[in-house]
Amino acid sequence: MTIDMNQTAAAEHAAQQALGAAAKAENLKVLAELAATADRHQQAAHIRGIVATTMAHLAADVTAATRESAAQWQTWALGLSDELVLDTSAPVLHP
Secondary structure (H helix, E strand, O other): OHHHHHHHHHHHHHHHHHHHHHHHHHHHHHHHHHHHHHHHHHHHHHHHHHHHHHHHOOOOOOOHHHHHHHHHHHHHHHHHHHHHOOOOOOOOOOO
């Protein structure tokens, strides 16, 4: 009976280690995803800043064509920044 108890304890310990290794691997994956998400949010904020600065620097006396081109560019650039942060799935860390 002692052998069975020792084998059971060893098997349980091995299972816990395997689960711990799997959780660690999953957490490393999640941390990489979080870092990528942070990078995308930073890039989106940078794009928005460029758009705001560019639009603010347009002279009041620019042509209608220039304003129209700038508005089209603004729409495209802000759409690009939105796409960078569209993925709202939040990764979850495992204990």
